[in-house]
Amino acid sequence: MGDDRRQVLEMLAAGKINADEAERLLAALEGGSATSAPASGGARKVKYLRVTVDTDQNSSKTPTKVNIRVPMQLLRSGVKLAGLIPVQAREHVDEAMRQHGMAFDLTQIKPENLEELVEQLQDVTIDVDDDHTKVRVFAE
Amino acid sequence: MIPWGASIRVQWWDRGKIGGVQGNHRFWIWVPLFLVWLMLAPVVVVLFPLVALVSVFLGISGVELYATAWQMLSSLRRTLVEVESPEVLVRVKVW
Numbered sequence: 244m245g246d247d248r249r250q251v252l253e254m255l256a257a258g259k260i261n262a263d264e265a266e267r268l269l270a271a272l273e274g275g276s277a278t279s280a281p282a283s284g285g286a287r288k289v290k291y292l293r294v295t296v297d298t299d300q301n302s303s304k305t306p307t308k309v310n311i312r313v314p315m316q317l318l319r320s321g322v323k324l325a326g327l328i329p330v331q332a333r334e335h336v337d338e339a340m341r342q343h344g345m346a347f348d349l350t351q352i353k354p355e356n357l358e359e360l361v362e363q364l365q366d367v368t369i370d371v372d373d374d375h376t377k378v379r380v381f382a383e
Numbered sequence: 384m385i386p387w388g389a390s391i392r393v394q395w396w397d398r399g400k401i402g403g404v405q406g407n408h409r410f411w412i413w414v415p416l417f418l419v420w421l422m423l424a425p426v427v428v429v430l431f432p433l434v435a436l437v438s439v440f441l442g443i444s445g446v447e448l449y450a451t452a453w454q455m456l457s458s459l460r461r462t463l464v465e466v467e468s469p470e471v472l473v474r475v476k477v478w
């Protein structure tokens with residue numbers, strides 16, 4: 244694409260085409276790139292967060308399957324709710340989490356950050372496997 | 384839209400000594416959540432002034448608090464929790 248534009252500009256500079264013709268060629272190139280661009284807007288929208296846990300019969304505990312599906316909207320609302328926590332309470336929460344070894348800052352959790360995370364989640368699958376348990380977290 | 388109901392399904396199996404399934408039982412409960420909201424609505428209305436007062440004291444918007452709570456409630460729709468063990472299966476669906 245960049246090469247085509249450069250070629251058009253070089254032809255204009257060399258006098259092989261006039262300004263009107265260059266403009267039409269550039270417009271045609273831009274129109275062609277818009278139609279040939281990958282349809283990234285058609286990426287599926289993430290609606291649910293799914294957590295599955297599967298323990299097998301070799302586990303000392305009773306083999307169990309857990310399947311949880313949570314709408315993403317609930318997470319968004321949770322983040323909004325976190326934003327409503329009063330500043331004094333937030334500081335207390337942050338301090339308590341720091342004492343437990345989690346350097347967490349509630350003020351940094353914003354709805355737009357979550358939207359970015361949700362967008363990326365559609366391609367993320369977290370698999371945790373050990374001898375007796377499989378945990379899978381993914382978005383669908 | 385807030386969830387109208389939830390269904391709870393419980394299924395359990397009677398297993399013999401060698402592990403085979405000898406009996407299969409199930410029951411299903413439909414929980415009309417809309418009745419729960421109807422019953423809670425007057426409570427919410429009565430508590431609104433108190434919540435507004437507390438919100439002002441804490442420096443947060445009472446209206447935004449109610450709006451966020453409503454949004455959280457609405458987003459509960461299509462939540463599914465399912466736990467299955469060899470003897471019992473419990474499935475809760477909110478819709």
